[in-house]
Amino acid sequence: MSKTVEERRAWAREYHKQRYQEDPEYRETLKKRATAWNRVNKEKVAVFVKNWRIANVERDRANRNRIQKLRVARNPEWNKLKKLANSHGCLPVLLLHVEFRDNYECQSCDTNEDLTFDHILPVSKGGQTTFDNLQLLCRSCNSAKGAK
Numbered sequence: 095m096s097k098t099v100e101e102r103r104a105w106a107r108e109y110h111k112q113r114y115q116e117d118p119e120y121r122e123t124l125k126k127r128a129t130a131w132n133r134v135n136k137e138k139v140a141v142f143v144k145n146w147r148i149a150n151v152e153r154d155r156a157n158r159n160r161i162q163k164l165r166v167a168r169n170p171e172w173n174k175l176k177k178l179a180n181s182h183g184c185l186p187v188l189l190l191h192v193e194f195r196d197n198y199e200c201q202s203c204d205t206n207e208d209l210t211f212d213h214i215l216p217v218s219k220g221g222q223t224t225f226d227n228l229q230l231l232c233r234s235c236n237s238a239k240g241a242k
Contacts, residue, residue: 182211184223192228200232208233 097105113120132139147154172186179186189211199206212231215221231239 178211182223188223188225188228191225193230195225196230199230200235201229202231202235202239205232210236212236212239 114124175186175189179189182189192211193209198209200209209230210233212229213221213223214227214229217223221227
């Protein structure tokens with residue numbers, strides 16, 4: 095007695111589902127295969143994701159909120175830096191490099207509390223947000239400097 099196509103598909107789904115749960119090597123193999131396929135078929139993946147998001151608005155919103163909460167919980171300092179970088183119109187990595195270069199200290203008074211990023215040549219006078227034009231200053235030194 096021959097099985098129908100649907101019966102064979104149902105059996106295969108159940109078999110692979112059980113094997114995926116029980117065999118970590120099989121799980122890794124499938125993940126590698128899926129990653130490789132996704133790299134080759136970026137357009138198809140983008141279309142699929144877009145259509146899924148349209149069809150599953152609430153689940154998508156819940157997933158995005160969950161991911162955002164995880165990011166904040168993992169590294170609140172990075173999120174603070176991202177907001178600061180957006181206000182300066184630059185990448186957070188640039189600010190990290192400036193902090194490292196300036197040894198996490200105010201360049202005027204050598205304190206390491208209440209630090210802010212300062213443009214050496216102010217933006218109002220044509221200065222840009224670049225590695226060479228940024229420095230770390232404490233809030234009081236930055237306020238005393240003004241737009242000089």
